[in-house]
Amino acid sequence: MMRSKILFAFLCVIVLLGCEDDKDPVSSKGDIYVTVVENGGYYGVSGPVEGATVFTVPPTLQGVTDEFGTTLIRGIESGSYEIYAEVSGYGAGKAVVNVQADSLDRVNIYIERGVSTGYTPKIEVILPSLPANFSLGENVIFSFNVTDEDSPASDIDVVISSSLDGELHKTNPDVNDNVRFETADLSRGVHTISVSATDADGFIASKTFDLSTLAPGPLTLTSAEVVTSGVELKWEQYGMDDFKRYELLRATGIDAEGTIITSFSTIESTEFVDELPPLVSEVYYYLRIVNTDGHTRNSNKIKVEQPAGKIYYDLPKFAVHHPSEPVVFIYDQFLNKLKAINYETQTEINSVVLQGSIGRFAVGDNGYGLEVYVPNNSGFIHIYNANTFDLVYSINTGLPTECVVTNNKGYIVASVEPSPWWEQPVRTYSRATGINISGNGDFEGDYLRFVPNSNNIVSISRQVSPVDMEYFELDDEGKILKHYDDSYHGDHPLDPNIFRISLNGEFTVTSTYGAVYSATSSMIYKGMIDRGTLTFSDFAFNEEGTIIYAGTSNRKSIQIVKYPELTRSDEILLKGYPKFLFNYGDEIISISKVDMNSENFAIERIKIN
Incomplete structure (x- = not known):
């Protein structure tokens, strides 16, 4: 029995010794776990770097970082290495590692923007343009520039491959460092195209991008x-x-x-x-x-x-439409110029530098051809030929003159600033002689408008509070027969700068709120246009007086308003914000601001029939 136990023990020792002799020798290789992080804002945000190429010097194996900025390089011979991370076209960084046998070394590398290692080849994608969307069977041209500081083109191996179709092409760059390849045989689907370049020292660079053959065909x-x-x-x-x-x-x-x-x-x-x-x-x-x-x-x-037409600079302070041509006369207060613009040809056809500080001007024919009547604060109404802008006559009012109007009957009505203010601030002058014909009114410097097809005038005050409205009746010779003051005295909105009278002479519309009054001596307040949050900049009308075209200062639009209901029924969208509106033919002409706060403008044409 004892001899059996001794024999069993001896056999076990032999077996163990045999197993020890068969054990694998200790490995001389180790692994490196690399984390690549941008130093100071990769793509504007600090964090892990995806797609960085990681390699060692002396060259061993390479890796590409994942979305966590990491890659594991396995089986590197033990020893000391410089280890680099590079993002083509962005930057690079490096660290030093001593690889230990049978160990995992952890290395952090920080990418510095604008730095290049100079070791790996450089790949520049020329074609296809990205995003690369093609239809099935369409010919695809690949073109890449591949360079390396230490290797001639003939020693650089370039491989183009697809995640769906495998290797597509293998070659070397030509004498111009270019690789070109084309194919119409890519299978249907979304391909991840990889371009790798290996130089003579074994360093590898790669580029990847997606290419789809699911896209529609080309369109022109x-x-x-x-x-x-x-x-x-x-x-x-x-x-x-x-x-x-x-x-x-x-x-x-x-x-x-x-x-x-x-x-x-x-x-x-x-x-x-x-x-x-x-x-x-x-x-x-x-x-x-x-x-x-x-x-x-x-x-x-x-x-x-200029898709919406010509853009002009310096929004006009005043504007008047030519009576029979597609021309607007504007006052450029920044250059102190009177200008004529043909909006059909989109050209400035004339201009003249004016004298003094200019008031609201008028255009008319009082027996001497079409003229422009320009008032100023020096006490004159300067009269210019509307075609040539030659100064043909001047009327001396002797007082600062803020506004002139005419109804083409041989006289001009002017709003002046007398001292004392109550001494006939509204005066009429003969176009032929320049002699003062008549005078009346309560407030100096009012803005005036003739009631269409009549000898009557509506005025709105500029220099008194509350703002007031007046009504004047004249005869054919320019004598002021009667003068009326409104009965409200500020109870309802009035604005001399936003102020129009309907073409049929029935009513007046004024202010950003769209307040409506009768255009008669009673000046009865009729109500305000339904507007919601809109504010108005100017108004135009149809011939019958049943529609008000209300330009909006806070929306690119003209609101269609029914009269006498004063309700909005529709709108016309514009390219800009309307500042001045004019009826001409079957169109509304809008001098429109490019944007709400701009001094640039364009002239829009809107058909209304």
Whole structure:
């Protein structure tokens, strides 16, 4: 029995010794766990860096960081290494590590912006442009510039591969450091395209991007032209059977993302007029095709200069429309100039520097051809030929003159500032002789308007509080027969700067609130236009006096108002904020501010019949 136990123990020792002899030798390799972090705001925010290439010097293995900014490099021979992390086109960083056998070393590397290691090749993607969206079977051109500081082009191996189709192409850069490859055989789906470049020292650089073959086919925007009604756009009809809709976009810059302005669900739709382009110096238009899979593709972009018409500088203080031509006369107070602008040709056809501080001017024909009557604070009404802007005559009022009006019957009515103020602040003058014909009124410096097709005038005071309204009856020779003062004396809104009389002479509309009064000697208050939160800047009318076109200062619009109900029934959207409105032919002409706080303006034309 004892001999059996001794024999068993001896055999166990032999077996153990045999096992010890068969054990693997100790490994000489270790692993490195690398964390890459941006130093000072990668993409504007400090944090882990995804997609950084990590490599060692001397060269061993390489890795690419994940979304946590980390990568594990396994099986590196023990020893001391410089370890680098690089983000192509952004920056790089490095650390030093001593790899221990059978150990895991942890290394943190901080990317410094603008730093380059100089070890790895550099890859620049030329084509395809990104985002890379193609339809199935479409020819795709790949083009990359690949350079390395230490290796000639012939010693750099470049491999282009797809996550769906495997290796696509392997080559060396040409004498111009370019790699070009094209194919129409990519399978259907979203490919992750990898481009790797390995130099003579074994350092590797890589680029990856997504390429889709699920996109619609190509689409071409053929034209974008400014027309009277807006910007006319035309494009080629889409030629594939996966059509879902067109989307038309407008962008402020060549690289800016556009805003969808309309869409079409019929494939035959190939043109559109953008009736409300912005009042800017230039915009870009392009189409987006959406296919039945929900994928999209953009067309080419076309630049359109001044899409909403010419932009002028220095918003006028006063403006009057020519009686028979598409011309507006404006007063530029910054340059102290009278200007004439033809808005059909969008050209300034004339201008003249004025004298003194200018009041509200008028245009009329009092037997000497069309003239512009310009009052000033020096006590004159200067008269200019409306076609040439030659100074043809001056009437000496002897008093600061704030406003003139005429009804083309040979005389001019002026609002002056006498001292004392009650001595006939509203006066009439003969155009032929310049002689004062008559005078009346209560308040100096009022703004005046003739009631259309009459000898009667409505005035609103500028220099008294509360603001007051007056009514004057004149004869054909310019003599003031009667004068009436309103009975409200500030009970209802009045504003001399926002003040129009309907074309049929029935009513007056004034103020940002749209207060309406009868245009008669009674000046009866009729109410205010329903406006909500809107404020008004100017008014125009239809011939019958049943519609008020109310321009809004806080919305790009003209509100359609029914009279006498004073309710809004509709609106016309504009490109800018209307400042002055005029009836001309079958159009409303709007001198519109580019934006609410701008001194730049454009002239819009709105058909109303």
